[in-house]
Amino acid sequence: MTQSLLHDLSAVEGFIFDIDGTLALADRMLSGYQPLPGAIELINLLNQRQTPYVAFTNGSTKTPAQLAKALTSAGILVKPERTLTPPAVAVSLFKSRQYKRLLVLGVEGVWRPFEEAGFDIVVSPERADDADAVLVGWHPEFRLDDLDAACRAIWAGANLYTVSTAPYLASREGRTLGISGALTAAISSVTGKEAVIVGKPASIAFDVARGILGVEASRIAIVGDDLSLENAMAQQGGAVSVAVHTGLATPEDIDRLPPGQQPHFSIAGVNDLLEMIR
Template identity: 65%
Template sequence: MTEVKAPDLNAMRGFIFDVDGTLALADRGLNGYAPLPGSLELLELLRSRGLPYVVFTNGSLKTPVQLSQALGNAGIEVAPERALTPPAIAVSVFRNKGYKKILVLGAEGVWKPLADAGFEVVCAPERADDADAVFIGWYPEFGLPDLDAASRAIWQGAGFYTVSTVPYIASRDGRTLGISGALTAAISSVTDKEAIVVGKPAAEAFAIAREILGVAPEHVAIVGDDPALENEMAHLNGAISVSVHTGLYKANDFARLPDNRRPHYSLSGIDQLLELMR
């Protein structure tokens, strides 16, 4: 159903897709993707029409190459350069800030894109009190020494960044803990500093995705399952919001949003979007 004045979906020239709860669902460990109904067919339709798309997850367990491979194993075709994760956005943000040394609390998917981009990366619990920034991502091994290392760097003036602050994400097991959000909250409670989010819905995140698409904002459709992430990113940047109910949020959750924050399309799933575009 439509929530606000809905533009013609066939006038869209590029698409940004969320992954978890939108195109696919993974297991609790965020592996073993299973495509949701209509995902494979919709992406094939876009390719047949020459319409570009990117996938963009706030997850940081995997590098873009690993994400591309994992989705490919489920039949979801996306080139590595069109598989976006927050660390790819962080590279741009940190370069613009002139940062050199980054203290990372995160797995390979968090630190490797930074190291590949030429930053000096220190992985907690090793300390880097002189770091330019502290960056939080997927890190289930987190312990008190990590909290100490991050806090000391922030107390010394390091910038504080995170991939996401959401408390949970969608998986085949329902709600799965959003580890980066929990860690960010812990560090904020100690340092009294609020983290800057580099994933969705940050303006920098949309700018990089749109640059890859090469499409004006008003011709970009952002498809996702979270009112505060994909839907909000669309409204903040003049894009079209297409929300689906196959994640953790249902039709009523989107209907309760203020009028100026409701999605342009609120759909049961990708399969309904496919039908609208055929």
């Protein structure tokens, strides 16, 4: 375990946890969570202490409520109001931009939060050439018609958003393809339109998570396995970065980062974090 002398976890008042590769591992279709060592005990401890936290995944297979149910079924007792997904972040952003009509590429976990928030939703491959925005999410059964619908909406003036551009994520089977990133790359290559990320590490994602916590940025610890997501969001947002080695990042990966970009804490897993805050 390594840590910076400039940061002390005793000053942390709230946590943002990644899920895949940090609290749990799923199969390559992101179902069937299995908790990682220490995850159940850590969340139980935070619940007992009433310490605010958010379980934040860039995955969009599930709504926040469905995600909470899946985690709880695996023994990680997280309430729906303590879960966050990129579509839930996008709801806040799209309301601020006064969008009304959306074209969504993805499964129920992608489009359901917008429907519940009152947006006019069209799900590809149905076309919506008059859409204000196109959002790309988890869509393992995508076809050419989905890409065609997205491109036509963008050519007609829609803005392009994505839950993530990460090329892969951690699962029990090792690296799993980041489908939203692949689809976004295809759409951008055809339209020339750069996508706005609504998941980690975007500042809007951190702002929404921080709003749930009600804690100032410097007193938040962001815990995750992906240096380009959780560590980057912590560095950009002025939070404490805690990198775990149970997913994508290895100690060697962390050592290769420039000094100013390295996480403040590098630990084997959340079981170490549990011992650090007890």
